[in-house]
Structures are given as C-alpha cells and as structure tokens.
Amino acid sequence: MFSLTSMPSTTSVFSAYTTVAASTMLVRTVINDVQSLGSQLIPRTLKEKILSRLEGLSGKFSSQLTITIDESSGFSVNEIYQAAEMYLSTRITPSIEQLKVSKEPREKDISVTINKGQKIIDTFEGIQLTWEFVSTATQKTSFDGESGFYASETAERKSLQLSFHKKYMEKVLRIYLPYIVERFKSIKADKKAVKLYSLGSYSGDNSINLDHPSTFETMAMDQKLKKELMDDLDRFLKRRRFYKRVGKAWKRGYLLYGPPGTGKSSLIAAMANYLKFDIYDLELTSPRSNSDLQRLLVSTGNRSILVIEDIDCSIELENRQSGGYKQDDTQITLSGLLNFVDGLWSSCGDERIIVFTTNYKERLDPALLRPGRMDMHIHMSYLTPDGFRILASNYLNIKSHPMFPEIEQLIKETEVTPAEVAEELMKSEEDGDAALKGVVDFLGRKKKEQNKCGKSKVEEEKDEDNEEENGSQKMDKKIKRGGKKNKKKGGKMTTKRGKTRK
Ligand SMILES: Nc1ncnc2c1ncn2[C@@H]1O[C@H](COP(=O)(O)OP(=O)(O)OP(=O)(O)O)[C@@H](O)[C@H]1O
Numbered sequence: 442m443f444s445l446t447s448m449p450s451t452t453s454v455f456s457a458y459t460t461v462a463a464s465t466m467l468v469r470t471v472i473n474d475v476q477s478l479g480s481q482l483i484p485r486t487l488k489e490k491i492l493s494r495l496e497g498l499s500g501k502f503s504s505q506l507t508i509t510i511d512e513s514s515g516f517s518v519n520e521i522y523q524a525a526e527m528y529l530s531t532r533i534t535p536s537i538e539q540l541k542v543s544k545e546p547r548e549k550d551i552s553v554t555i556n557k558g559q560k561i562i563d564t565f566e567g568i569q570l571t572w573e574f575v576s577t578a579t580q581k582t583s584f585d586g587e588s589g590f591y592a593s594e595t596a597e598r599k600s601l602q603l604s605f606h607k608k609y610m611e612k613v614l615r616i617y618l619p620y621i622v623e624r625f626k627s628i629k630a631d632k633k634a635v636k637l638y639s640l641g642s643y644s645g646d647n648s649i650n651l652d653h654p655s656t657f658e659t660m661a662m663d664q665k666l667k668k669e670l671m672d673d674l675d676r677f678l679k680r681r682r683f684y685k686r687v688g689k690a691w692k693r694g695y696l697l698y699g700p701p702g703t704g705k706s707s708l709i710a711a712m713a714n715y716l717k718f719d720i721y722d723l724e725l726t727s728p729r730s731n732s733d734l735q736r737l738l739v740s741t742g743n744r745s746i747l748v749i750e751d752i753d754c755s756i757e758l759e760n761r762q763s764g765g766y767k768q769d770d771t772q773i774t775l776s777g778l779l780n781f782v783d784g785l786w787s788s789c790g791d792e793r794i795i796v797f798t799t800n801y802k803e804r805l806d807p808a809l810l811r812p813g814r815m816d817m818h819i820h821m822s823y824l825t826p827d828g829f830r831i832l833a834s835n836y837l838n839i840k841s842h843p844m845f846p847e848i849e850q851l852i853k854e855t856e857v858t859p860a861e862v863a864e865e866l867m868k869s870e871e872d873g874d875a876a877l878k879g880v881v882d883f884l885g886r887k888k889k890e891q892n893k894c895g896k897s898k899v900e901e902e903k904d905e906d907n908e909e910e911n912g913s914q915k916m917d918k919k920i921k922r923g924g925k926k927n928k929k930k931g932g933k934m935t936t937k938r939g940k941t942r943k
C-alpha cells in the first residue's frame with residue numbers, strides 16, 4: 442500500500458504506479474480466465490465467489506475505479522445506461538472500429554452506438570474517463586412444469602463500464618453522470634418528432650407526425666408579444682420545482698383569439714415545434730358526454746398541448762345566471778371540462794399546456810376568462826407592417842425592397858390577414874417584384890372595398906377595444922354546440938357588424 446499524501450519523489454510514484462498497473466493487469470487476466478471457464482468445469486456459485494474475491498483484489502491494487510452501468514435495473518430500463526449510450530454516440534472518434542446503427546420507426550434520425558468490446562475515451566473537466574461496452578452471455582435456467590425438465594436459455598446482458606481515477610469518484614457521480622443524463626434528455630427532445638393526435642375516437646393510435654413548418658421565426662405577429670410568449674414558455678418549463686412546492690398542477694393555459702387567418706392554429710404548431718410537445722386536438726363535438734370526454738382526456742400524455750379550437754362554437758356553455766341549471770352527464774359543459782382538466786392534471790399531469798382558440802373572445806364564458814384560468818390571452822391581429830416583413834422574408838427571402846413603404850402604408854390602412862397576404866406572396870414565389878406588385882394591387886382592392894363599407898381600420902380597432910371592455914356584460918349568452926355558422930375560411934363571413942368579409 443502506498444499513499445500519495447506522503448509526496449514521494451516522481452520516480453518512486455512512477456514505479457509504484459507501474460507495479461500497481463502490472464499487478465492489476467495480472468489480476469484482470471486471471472479474472473478473464475475464470476470468467477471463460479464453463480459451468481461443467483467449475484460450479485457456478487464457486488465461480489462467482491472466486492470472481493468476487495479477485496475483483497476485490499484488483500480493486501486494492503488499482504488506482505482506477507470502474508462503475509458498471511447495466512442496461513436494465515430489475516424490470517425497468519436504466520436511464521443512465523440509455524443516457525450514456527446516446528451520449529457516447531456523440532463522442533465517436535475515428536479510432537473506433539465497430540459501430541452499431543439502428544432506427545426506430547417514429548424517430549427521424551439513425552442512432553449510432555459503439556459495439557461490444559469497443560472503448561471510448563472522454564475527458565470532462567480535466568478527468569480522463571474510459572467507457573467500454575460489455576456484453577456477457579448469461580445462462581438462465583428455468584423449470585418447465587409441463588415437460589418436468591429444466592430448460593436453459595442464453596440471454597445477453599449488456600452493460601457499460603466507466604473507468605477513471607478513484608479520486609474523481611465524487612465528481613463523476615455528482616457532476617459527470619448527471620450531466621450526461623441532462624444531455625440525454627435534451628438530445629432526446631431534439632430528435633423527437635412532434636405528433637398530432639386527434640381526440641375523438643378510441644380506435645387505436647390515431648396519431649400522425651406533425652410536419653407543420655410553422656415556427657416562432659416564421660410567425661408574423663407582434664414581436665413583443667412573440668417574445669413574451671416564448672419567455673413565458675421557457676419560464677414554465679423551468680418551474681417544475683416551483684409548481685411542486687406551491688402544490689399547483691404543472692400546467693399553463695393560453696387563449697388565442699382573433700379573426701380567421703391570423704395564425705392561431707399556426708401559432709399552436711409553432712409552440713409544439715418549439716417545445717417538442719405533442720398536440721392533442723380535442724374535437725368537442727365527438728365525445729357525447731362528460732364521461733366520454735374524461736376517457737379521452739385520460740389517454741393524453743405528459744409534455745403535451747391540449748387544443749380546443751373554436752371554443753365559442755363547440756361547447757354548450759353553462760349559463761351561470763340561471764341558478765336552477767341542472768347539469769347532467771350527457772351534456773358537456775365548459776366548467777365540467779375545465780374542472781376535469783384541473784383535477785386530472787393536478788393528480789397525474791406534468792408539463793401540460795392547454796390552448797383554446799376563438800374568433801370571438803367576447804362570446805366566451807366568463808369562467809374561461811377569469812384571472813388564473815387562462816394564463817395568457819393572446820390577440821392574433823390583422824397584419825401589421827412588421828408582420829409583413831416577416832412574411833416577405835419567409836416567402837420571397839426579401840428583407841427590403843423599394844415597394845415596402847407603399848405596402849406598409851396600405852397595411853396600416855387596411856384590415857388584411859396574414860393568410861391573405863401569404864396567399865398573394867405564394868402566387869409568384871420565383872419573381873419577388875411580381876409578387877410584391879400583386880400584394881400592392883390586392884391591398885388596393887381590399888382598401889377600396891373596406892372604405893365602401895364605411896369604416897377605416899383605425900375606427901375598427903377602437904370598436905374592438907370598446908367591445909373587449911364591455912365584453913363581460915355580454916357573456917351570459919348561450920351558444921349552441923356545433924354552431925360554427927358565421928365563420929368559415931375561404932367562404933364569406935358575416936361579422937356581427939353586418940360587414941361582409943372574404
Ligand atoms: N401570423 C401568421 N404568420 C405566418 N403565417 C400565417 C399567419 N397567419 C396565417 N398564416 C398563414 O395562413 C395560413 C392559415 O392560418 P391559420 O390556420 O393559422 O389561421 P387561424 O387563425 O387558425 O384561422 P381560423 O380562425 O380560421 O382557424 C397558415 O397556414 C399560414 O400559412
């Protein structure tokens with residue numbers, strides 16, 4: 442035994458190390474030899490005893506510590522193994538001679554791992570760490586009651602061995618391995634394909650990969666609002682402990698409101714792509730009762746966004762004023778839905794987001810607008826000059842153009858949705874000038890139409906603000922389920938002001 446604290450001279454340390462290294466190698470060789478002995482030559486229990494003594498001996502000689510990370514711990518998978526396996530695939534160097542590749546049907550990328558017997562050297566904060574992939578064949582014996590014989594089968598036991606100098610044990614266990622698990626979580630999140638589930642039927646897995654190209658970058662909306670929303674989402678993700686401490690369900694609710702074609706659905710896709718959360722699109726006309734609805738909601742997973750579009754049209758609202766209102770199971774009510782979501786998510790939900798959309802915020806049940814119910818109300822407005830610049834950059838890759846001032850002036854004076862302008866821009870994708878000319882013509886026509894109807898955009902906005910303030914007085918309206926009558930994109934839409942919009 443020697444101790445480094447006595448600070449021996451460099452040569453004696455070196456020779457002590459070589460002696461230790463040589464003895465360790467010898468013991469390792471013996472261990473390998475014993476391991477390869479078949480059970481016909483040496484009984485299993487004896488073999489295990491010898492091996493454990495030898496392991497202990499090798500530990501005494503060695504300055505190295507080896508941690509074994511098995512693929513599974515009992516019945517469940519060992520997350521550290523999965524994390525290390527994925528982490529090592531990012532640490533592959535040209536010295537590796539054998540690799541394994543695989544791909545799961547739902548994943549986007551191929552995953553690469555090292556093969557049996559291969560080693561990877563990693564350095565972390567000056568510590569050298571050696572990873573080795575080990576696979577041992579184990580013999581499993583089980584009694585077959587029918588035949589009355591013992592049957593034995595060979596199973597593969599996979600593990601990773603991590604070796605490093607003993608003095609770094611604390612650092613490796615407390616910093617390095619947790620760091621790898623964190624990396625794993627973020628790599629996994631990056632690779633994940635966002636899925637869209639339609640909640641309406643129970644038959645099988647009705648999900649598709651959400652290949653919606655919408656991202657926060659491509660969203661033409663108020664930049665300040667966009668930043669606020671992104672910050673809110675980031676904060677939400679970071680606050681697991683806070684939610685736990687105050688005993689609140691870890692969830693967040695957003696209400697998106699605005700005219701058709703202003704990007705409410707696109708914003709939901711952008712949120713899902715940003716967070717890598719799946720979307721559950723709940724069609725409220727499909728479940729026939731509250732218990733039906735509950736069954737659908739129970740089937741939703743964590744890290745997901747539950748979406749209920751056109752909330753004003755798709756649900757029978759509870760009339761809070763009529764005191765004698767009787768709620769039965771066959772009627773889905775907004776408060777029933779909200780209470781159930783609250784209850785379910787407080788007991789088993791983690792990282793849940795709920796999004797409601799509507800074209801008419803003023804028609805919503807006060808229950809939904811009450812502070813604390815929906816955490817953020819997001820107004821998706823008609824196109825603004827800033828929004829137009831984002832669309833021009835998305836569709837034409839043009840950042841500035843002599844026609845921009847004219848277009849921006851027209852946008853200020855006209856009620857036009859991002860969807861309408863996007864459609865114009867798509868007409869001549871190849872020819873930027875022609876596309877912008879098309880936008881100018883379109884906006885000119887639109888402005889004339891709107892002027893004929895009498896109201897300027899400035900007046901409309903004033904009206905909208907007043908309506909929002911007075912909105913609560915109108916909220917005792919009862920809207921019948923399935924009443925999405927006066928709103929259809931592409932078709933004509935009559936607003937409550939009696940104005941006809943395309
Ligand atoms: N703010 C926006 N930024 C970028 N693209 C937009 C925006 N709004 C609309 N678009 C474009 O218009 C299309 C239709 O928009 P979207 O379906 O998101 O509108 P919506 O507000 O959900 O309408 P509805 O109320 O009818 O459901 C989108 O696929 C997108 O291409």
Ligand SMILES: [Mg+2]
Binds near residue numbers: 705706707750798
């Ligand atoms: Mg929509």
